[in-house]
Amino acid sequence: MTQSEKINVDIIATSDMHSYFLNGHHGSNIYRAGTYVKHMRQRNNNVVLLDSGGSLAGSLAAFYYAVVAPYKRHPMIKLMNAMEYDASGISPNEFKFGLSFFSRAVSLSRFPWLSANIEYNRTKEPYFSTPYTIKEIEGIKIAIVGLTSDGLMEREYFEMEHDVVIEKTLVSAKRWISYIHESEAPDFLIVIYHGGLNQLNTSTNEREQKVNEAEKIMQHIGVIDLLITGHQHQTFVGRNDQTVYVQAGQNAQKLVHIKVDFKKRTSSFELEGINSEIIDLNDFEEDKALLTETYYDRKAVEYWADDIITAHNLEAGVNGLEDVITQPHAFTQLLHDSIRLVYDLDISCVHLPKSGETGLQGTVTNAELYNAYPHPDVPMDLTIKGQHIKDILEYSYAHIEFSNDALSVTIIDETLCTFWQGVDYTIDMNAQPFNRVTLNNINLNHMYRVSMTDYCYRNYQSYLENAVIHDKHSITMNDLIADNLSNDSYQIQQKQQFKVYL
Template sequence: MTKSETIDIDIIATSDMHSYFLNGDNGSNIYRAGTYVNQVREQNENLILLDSGGSLAGSLAAFYYAIVAPYKRHPMIKLMNAMHYDASGISPNEFKFGLSFFSKSVSLARFPWLSANIEYQQTREPYFSTPYIVTEKEGVKIAVVGLTSDGLMEREHFEMEEDVIIEKTLLSSKRWIRYIHETEAPDFLIVIYHGGLNQLNKSTDEREQNVNEAEKIMQSLGVIDLLITGHQHQTFMGRDDQTLYVQAGQNAEQLIHVKINFKKRTNSYELEHVDSDIIDLNNYEEDATLLNLTYYDRKAVEHWGDETLTDHIQSTKIEGLDDVITQPHPFTQLLHDSIHRAYNYDISCVHLPTNGEKGLSESVTNKELYEAYPPPDVPMDLTIKGKHIKMLLEYSYAHITFHNKALSSTIIDETLCTFWQGVDYTIDMNAEPFERVTLNNINLDYVYRVTMTDYCFRNYRQLLEDAIIHDKGETTMVELIANNLKDKDYRIECKQTFNVLT
């Protein structure tokens, strides 16, 4: 090795793959990514393959392997092992199916999952062993540290066990990055941050502004060479002073390829050049070895997805948001009937599962049900006050506007629209916001036993501080709905009692 020798290192980043491993028309390019990674490895063995997190939840296949067949080895772990990933960040999505499910996945992975700010409640040590790794490529020391957006964890994770805590991202990053520089003295530092940039945020939701802190991390620390972000499902590259920041979209539709070049000095390495490219994976063939690896996994998901649950149920199609928020609707009644399978109290609270909810037709398969209700929500058994019921309803309808008796605008996430059964209420859209709800059979000062989805509870937790939690179900709403649909005697009979004056 001469003093002027240069060392080239390739860094490939993916993000938010959501277990999209069904090939064909199912939106996955993970097999094409395998082809590209292999080609780069053949040209340069100094390759570091990283993912920003979000690979284990968010698709039909992810739901199948977490809920329907949790005893099977997760295909995304099999694929990432086979592709020789060096590390993955941790997204709040990883916890949607519970801590035990994610812990099992971590144990089966041949690469570390990195998050410096997910900690043990008591000791405040990193929960997943090490928050960072250091790898050497021809003597060049490259450190990779993981961070998870604490704002995302507060509202998106499945109910966490008592021994896990999320530390503020900025606070944790300052401590660990300083420690890494002092103890490891890396030549190049990579931060995997599962969160995004506010400059790309198009949401008017204040909560969304608090989960994308990439700018703050770069501006507060200033000692990061490469910041790999996630969550926003966009593909981009940019630079903030000395920090290159990238995001690799979702579902392996594209990936980011960063090329770094070092020159060897007598006792050190000098970073000479950093280049980055967005790789369109549609230009590459699918890797046959990876396809063979998941052949039976894909067949199992497809077979389950095509299974018909019912062909006789009443249509619960939703014709726009106003169709379901202005009158009792068969779809929300189906949700109430299903949540009552877990806790059969007089009062229940459900929400729209997705933005732009379409409902279900008379014939329903597992795939169609999942598409109508993709989150793995579970019922919760609570005691709350009448005033809490009013506050949740007021919040929903305060962010909705009608003009000439037609819905004209909404600035609320539709999944935060709540629907109540056992509560007789009137909404006067002509009144001022937060003064529109009248509860006809509920006393604001009384307490009531209520069944509610955990999604509603987590997202309205700031309004439910005095709530008493009695129990949290283990069966997801999708499973409860499926049980109703399989019942040949089940019929939807609307029992909701509310009236909306426009």
């Protein structure tokens, strides 16, 4: 190596792949990404392949391998191992199916999963071994550290675990990045942050506005050469002073290629330049070796997805949010009937499974049920005060408005809309927000035994601090709904009692 020799490093970033490994009409570019990575490695030995996290949950295939067939090796781990990823960040989605599921995936990975602020509850040490890794390329020391948005963690299965806590992202970033600079003296520092950029935040959701701290990391931490972000499912490249920041979209639809140029000095390396490029993967063929790797995995998912589970035609379609929040609805009654298969209590609480819910109609396949209820929520049995019931309902209806008897404003995540059975209540949308709910058969000071989804509990935990938890079941709402739909004698009979006055 001569004193003035130049060294080029290609850093390739993906994000939020959500286990989209089904190909064909299902659409997945992970196999095209494999072709691009292989092509770059043929041109340059100095390639670093990174993912910002979010690869193990968020799709039909992910649900199948976590809930239906958890005993099988996860195909995304197969693919990422075969593509020789150097590291992955950790998204809250990784915990969606529980800590043991994710820990098994980590153990089968031939690359590290990095997060400095996911810690053991007792010792406050990083839960997944070291939160950073060092990759040396021709004498250049590249440090890669992971961070996870603590705000995003609030809504996942994760905090139900007793072993793990999440530290504030900025606090952890300051401590670990300072430590890495002092102890490792890297020539180049990469931060993989599973969280977003506020400049890309178009949501009016108040929670969403609190979880994107990429700008704060760059402003308060400094000494970061490359920041790889995620979560927002956008593709973006930019620069803030000396830090280049990128976001690589979702589902491997595109990726970001960062070209880093170094110049060798006598006893050090000088960073000459960083250039970022968004790569459209549609210009590349699918990698045949990767397709072969997951051939039987894909067939198993497709066979299960097409299986019809209804015993007879179902009439539980949802025609927009207004249809389901203004009146008792067949779809929400189906959810109540399903949660009561486990806890047949007088009062039950369910939530809208997803924004833009369309419900279920006609004959239903496993894929259609997943699309209507895509989350592994489980029932809980707890005792709460009547005031808690009112507070939760008030929150939902305080964040929506009607004009001329039509829904005009929605500034709430639709999945936070709750529906109660065993509670007779009225909603007066003409009253002031947080003063719209009247409970007709509930004493605000009395205690009530209630079944609700763990999603409702997690998201309304600030209201439920004094709740007594009796039990949390392991069977998912998706499975319970399937049990009802496959029952020849099951029919939806409306039992909810609420009225909304517009």
